[in-house]
Every structure is written in structure tokens, then in C-alpha cells.
Amino acid sequence: MRRWLVPVLVVALVLTGVWGFLQMRSRQAWELQAENDFQRAFHELTYHVNGMENLLAKASVVNTPVQTNKVFNDIWRHSYSAQQNLFALPLTDVDLTATRNFLAKLMSFSYRISEESAEGKNLAEKDWNVVRDFKEQAAFLSGELDQMQTFVFDSAIRWVDEGSPQTAAAFGAVEGNTGQITKNFIMVEDGLRRLPDPSFDGNTLNVKVKPVGISGNDINAxxxxxxxxxxxxxxxxxxxQFNTEALSQGEIPVYFVEAIPPERDARNVIRLQLTRKGGHVLWMLEERGVGSSKISLEESIQAAQEFLRTKNYQNMKVAMYADFQNIAEITFVPVKGDVFYYPDAVKIQVARDNGQILAYDASG
Known part of the structure; x- marks a missing residue:
């Protein structure tokens, strides 16, 4: 063997080791971020359901249209946020129809009551029966989520071990933990189905069991x-460098894509989720440090509106916005006539240091 070949092989082995180490670090960083996101979504889901239970109890004692309007506006906000948190959990293989229907119906009902109370109307007698049924459902769901939260913490179960087999495999699921949370949610579903299902006028937000509106042919990686x-x-x-990480086979089969910068800094990786059918982007997230604010909230909203325009969105109105650590989060809702279609809401996050779009969420 030539003498020069040995150093070359050594260098090649070292480079291979470095590449493998960087790959491992990138994967670990993604896994940690995903786990943190899932935990935050679950904690916020529990918080919002607890809030709904408390407000529904409060709704039973309010006696003026002004008080009613305030309470049901707050219930609407909690139910809307709870829906977003539920969709953010890695439970694509679980039938959550009862839970989703509960949240969607409560959001629809609370919106109608807040509109009527704003006109000076009090709750009708039949509405009190609906409030009672919703209160019973909220109390059940709140109690189950509280117990589940304690169980997850005490058992040190990872959320990345949940979800579809493909997603779990992508994160290196720990054998023996997978499915524990899933089983709990299945029990929650069974319990909700046994409770009275509120029926009321104007219920237009029932959750669709099968996703619709996703057009196009199946795409490959x-x-x-x-x-x-x-x-x-x-x-x-x-x-x-663009990689596809996992393919989910849940209600909406998707691809996970990550864009890795040349320096392989996990803090600047851009991640996206696209539907397998048609390749529609469900969400995009870029995590980077955001400097001090240099643009106003109004300018942030304008940047988000311009972004939606480039993505061919039309008739989108700002439903709510918030500012957290120099990041503006704006929720847009499509409007047709005087009707706001809240289930089709789109969330945009804008960095207030330069107006860049950091996140896009159209997952529902």
C-alpha cells in the first residue's frame, strides 16, 4: 500500500465521523424542539379547556347581556385556541371526532351567543340547556386532561414517541412508551360520546371526519x-440542504421537509409539512433569534397580508393578533359576505426585527 494512502484514509474516516456527529446533533436538536412544541401544545390545550369549564360555570350565573357577551367571547377564544393546540399534537392516527366536534360546536355556540348578547338579548330557555350540556362535557374533558398531564409528567413519556409509526420511527421512539397517550385519548373519546350531545340553532362548525378541499395528484419525496x-x-x-424526514399515514398523509443551512446550525433550520396529495404546505416554521423590534405591529400585519397575497389568499381578515418576544402572531380568517369562516383560519408569525415571515400555519 502506498504511504500516501494511509493519511487519505485517516482523513476520510475523520470527515465521516464529523459528518455523522453533525447529523446526530441536527436530529437531536429537531427532536428536542418537536418534543418541546408538543408539550407546549398539550399544556396549552389543558389550560384552555380548564378555562372553558370555569367560564361555562360562570355563564350559569350571569344575568345581563353585557356580562353574557364578555363570558361567551372568552369561551370562544378558549375553544378556538384549544382547537389549534389539539391539531398541533402528533395524534394523526387517532379518531378525535368527538373532541373536535365538542370544541367546534362550543366555538359556534359561543360566537352566536356573544353576537346576540351584543344586541342586548338574553339567553333563551333552550340555550340554558345547551350551556348545561357543554358544561358537563367541558368538566369531563378538563378532568381527563388534568389526569393525563400528571400521568405524562410522572411517567416521563415523550410526545415524539406518539403518533403514526412513521413519525415515531423518525424520532427514534422508545419501545414500551409508544401509544400510552394515544390510549388515553381513545378513552376520552369514548367518554365524550357517552355524554349528551348539545343541539342548537346555527351549528355550522361541525368537524369533518375526512379532510376535503385538498386537490392534486400524489407527490413523491x-x-x-x-x-x-x-x-x-x-x-x-x-x-x-433539503431533506424529507418522515411520511405520516394519518387522516392527511404528509411529508416533513427540513431546509438545513450550510453551517448546519439547528437554530436556523426551516421546517415544513406538506400534504402528499397535491403538495400543499400545511405549516412552515423557521426558528431563529429575533432582535429588538424595528417595525410596528401594523407593519407586521401588512407584511403578513402581503405574504398571504403572494400565496393567492383572498378576502382574508385579521381576527386577532398578539406580540411575544418581538414576534407578531396574526390570525387571518377568510370572509365571504358577512360570514367569517373560522375553521379555515391561517396563522402567520412575523419577526419584528426585519419583517420576515417566521411561521405559517394553515393546518386548521
């Missing part, structure tokens, strides 16, 4: 990367 690159047009993605 390579096409998913191309779709992600198209969605991220306008960003400097020079030398970024």
Missing part, C-alpha cells in the same frame, strides 16, 4: 422538496 423550495421563494437558500 423529491417533488415535496421542490414544492417546499417554491414556497420559500425570496429567501437566500444558497447551499441549503
Amino acid at each position: 423529491q417533488q415535496a422538496v421542490a414544492k417546499a423550495q417554491k414556497f420559500l421563494e425570496g429567501r437566500d437558500l444558497s447551499n441549503f
